[in-house]
Amino acid sequence: ALELPGIAGQLQVFASSANGAAYVVDTRSSTVTVIVEVSGRGFVLEDSGTQDRRVGGWGRVLASLCQQPEIARVQVLHRTSPGGATKVRRWWATHALADAPWASRVVADLLADAERVATRQECLLAVAVRAPRAGRRPSAATLTAVDQHLAAIVDSLATADLEVHGWVTPARLRKVLWASYDPTGTALAD
Numbered sequence: 001a002l003e004l005p006g007i008a009g010q011l012q013v014f015a016s017s018a019n020g021a022a023y024v025v026d027t028r029s030s031t032v033t034v035i036v037e038v039s040g041r042g043f044v045l046e047d048s049g050t051q052d053r054r055v056g057g058w059g060r061v062l063a064s065l066c067q068q069p070e071i072a073r074v075q076v077l078h079r080t081s082p083g084g085a086t087k088v089r090r091w092w093a094t095h096a097l098a099d100a101p102w103a104s105r106v107v108a109d110l111l112a113d114a115e116r117v118a119t120r121q122e123c124l125l126a127v128a129v130r131a132p133r134a135g136r137r138p139s140a141a142t143l144t145a146v147d148q149h150l151a152a153i154v155d156s157l158a159t160a161d162l163e164v165h166g167w168v169t170p171a172r173l174r175k176v177l178w179a180s181y182d183p184t185g186t187a188l189a190d
Contacts, residue, residue: 001013002024002177004177005181009026009027009028011024011025011026012024012025012027012137013025013170013173014137014143014170015169015170016034016143016146016147016150016167017143018147018150019147019150019167020167020169021034021035021036021150021167021168021169022034022035022167022168022169022170022172022173023138023143023146024173025131025137025138026128029072029128030130030131030132031072031073031128031129031130031131032128032129032131032138032142032143032146033073033126033127033128033129034126034127034129034146034150034167034168035124035125035126035127035167035168035173035176036124036125036127036150036153036154036157036164036165036166036167036168037122037123037124037164037165037166037167037168038123038124038125038157038162038163038164038165039121039123039162039163039165040054040123040161040162040163041054041161041163053161054160054161057159057160057161057162058160058162060156060159060160061153061156061157061159061160061162062074064156065127065153065156068149069130070129070130070145070149071127071128071129071130071149072128072129072130073126073127073128074125074126074127074128075125075126076123076124076125076126077122077123077124077125077126078121078122078123078124079121079122079179080119080120080121080122081119081120081122081179085111085114085118088111088114088118089111089112089114092107092108092111096108124168124176125153125157127149127153129145129146129149131146150167
């Protein structure tokens, strides 16, 4: 069960047996919401033809989602959060030479400060699928239908030049929600 500030009642969270995605079930609105992490390839520095193609691809994704009667809501959340240097610092710790020249010490000093000033970007796409009214857990047929929608969404995102990093799992959902309420919290460390 999941209780969030500002949302009356409890939401139920289940893991998909097909892909591990977190199903957030809202029995009041009869929806199952899933979240996928995506990123785009460069846009600003691309030529106008590539920009037009990518905007058109994203438009086709939205149009296809909005034309399906089973889709209740689509939300895009793009945010930055502290801690974008974790992977770089981890790489440096394992690959840097201890007796390296002064330039390595300068880089080490910069990386020590990077965790405080660096940010990472995160883009989440949440899709709420209508589900027949049921008890606390949707039926197997409903969850199979949701899985089919998820597979179609992944395919349409790939055709729009968006990279799918994966469905938000129940464990990752905890971190996503934590960061929403406490962006400087320690739950973001991966």
